Amino acid sequence: MHPTIVRATKYAIFGVPIRTMVHALEKTPTPLTLRQLLDNGGSPGSPPSLEGLLASAAFTQRELPIRLARRVRQFYSLPFLVASNPYIQRIARLYASSFARLDNVPPIETPEQNDEFVRILQQLVIDHSDNAEVLSMGFAECGAYMDAEQIGSFLNAALHSRIGIRIIAEQHLALTASATGDESRYRQTPTSVGIVETQMRLADVIRASGEYVRNLCEATFDYAPALELQGDVDVTAVGVPGHLEYVMTELLKNSFRATTERHLKEAARNGIPPVTVTISSTPSDICLRIRDQGGGIEAENMARIFDYAYTTAKSEPVDTSGDPMDVTSGALQGTMGTLAGLGHGLPMSRLYVGYFSPDNTVDVVSLLGHGCDTFVRIERHIEMSNVAI
Incomplete structure (x- = not known):
């Protein structure tokens, strides 16, 4: 020794x-x-x-x-x-x-x-x-x-x-x-082996996450965008559904919150523009695009969006009179949970997406004054697609 x-x-x-x-x-x-x-x-x-x-x-x-x-x-x-x-x-x-x-x-x-x-x-x-x-x-x-x-x-x-x-x-x-x-x-x-799903339907996971986020957004603002799903909605992949659910929930929270905040004043008259998720697939990859009309992100903030504890959410003052370990203090909250405010959703999503492959990525493109496109790339793990069922 x-x-x-x-x-x-x-x-x-x-x-x-x-x-x-x-x-x-x-x-x-x-x-x-x-x-x-x-x-x-x-x-x-x-x-x-x-x-x-x-x-x-x-x-x-x-x-x-x-x-x-x-x-x-x-x-x-x-x-x-x-x-x-x-x-x-x-x-x-x-x-x-x-x-x-x-x-x-x-x-x-x-x-x-x-x-x-x-x-x-x-x-x-x-x-x-x-x-x-x-x-x-x-x-x-x-x-x-x-x-x-x-x-x-x-x-x-x-x-x-x-x-x-x-x-x-x-x-x-x-x-x-x-x-x-x-x-x-x-x-x-x-088709599952423990927590791994050999025929994970991405559209099903996205819809479940979207329903949760929509309810959360309505509980917070009284309004919420609709979720529209486009593209290869029948595609499947080998993966851990819980990971994709976490990632989609965090990314959709960002889009739902930004879109609702931007259009809230005219929501009663004109409604809220939808958040659209497009799925595309090749033999080697699956790509997701989340498109919103939340106004985009200022250029000076783009370099920080994957930093921990950085958030663009508009939060209420932190109440320090309660539990000092209450990490949701100051976040936008509804009756179902926290919509935004902690600032770790994007970096954590990138970690989850990239855990099994460094080629898996999360990227955000901002069209300032209109909205954001968030892209998720996931390897198909084609060598596992023929697992006996």
């Missing part, structure tokens, strides 16, 4: 003894691909065998502590005043405690042991559900100690890792649910 590690073993990082993290930090996480998730999960629409389920448990049990330990080390590398921020401290300690809990789980060799492991994973997913929002709030308070480029780099690494951690955990939870017949949270289809 390296001598500096030996001398450090009596110390703790965010409440966890360093000695318990050394072994995990010496390992390298396995790159995560859609093909790997499909291969580990068995045939689409069928529950995994006991052997396959235990193999998934072993993979999950190995990978999560490695990834959590690396995130703890990343938080430990922050400047002292940044790491001391209460929002950032909360997430750092959460990663450390999650690592410690998973590191103490014995090897999983029976269905009963897997059931207990699943209960731990379920709590982990719940505990980490608001990490992105809390981190964004924390770093918004630390601009004096880190510049925007440093903050963006840290958040990209942390949130990219968070996506992988969640995929691994939820894939095993979904496979276990399939094996036990429990569809209370993870509903399996004849």
Whole structure:
């Protein structure tokens, strides 16, 4: 063992003894691909065998502590005043405690042991559900100690890792649910393998996101644009529907809010122009274009739209009398949730779209005085299109 590690073993990082993290930090996480998730999960629409389920448990049990330990080390590398921020401290300690809990789980060799492991994973997913929002709030308070480029780099690494951690955990939870017949949270289809859908209909996901955002917009403004879908509406792809749903919800929130705000004064007389999503596909790619009439984005703001905590939403003054950890304070809110205001929708959408391939992109083109076109490019993963169903 390296001598500096030996001398450090009596110390703790965010409440966890360093000695318990050394072994995990010496390992390298396995790159995560859609093909790997499909291969580990068995045939689409069928529950995994006991052997396959235990193999998934072993993979999950190995990978999560490695990834959590690396995130703890990343938080430990922050400047002292940044790491001391209460929002950032909360997430750092959460990663450390999650690592410690998973590191103490014995090897999983029976269905009963897997059931207990699943209960731990379920709590982990719940505990980490608001990490992105809390981190964004924390770093918004630390601009004096880190510049925007440093903050963006840290958040990209942390949130990219968070996506992988969640995929691994939820894939095993979904496979276990399939094996036990429990569809209370993870509903399996004849074409799904865990959380991966081998025949994901993009139009269905877009419509569901659009319906949610439309209701949210109406709850906030009393008016909302219609969603129009054009192009190759029958196209399918291999992917994680939850990821596309998140991305489309965030992008449609931007378009619905901007369009409604711009046309609100004449809405009762002339209505609100629609938001149009066009789907195009080739053998190698699927492209989405979200077109709105929200007035566009000022040229000086375009360079910042993918920065964390940057938003063009018109928010009310923050109410500091309530819960200090309420990260939705100051955002446009309706009775169904938050429409805008936190400023992490675009950068997070780019991370989700690009997680399985750096060639997947999100780009925005502004026609100032009229509106924006937002483009999403997704690889078809054509080599997976012939998965047996």
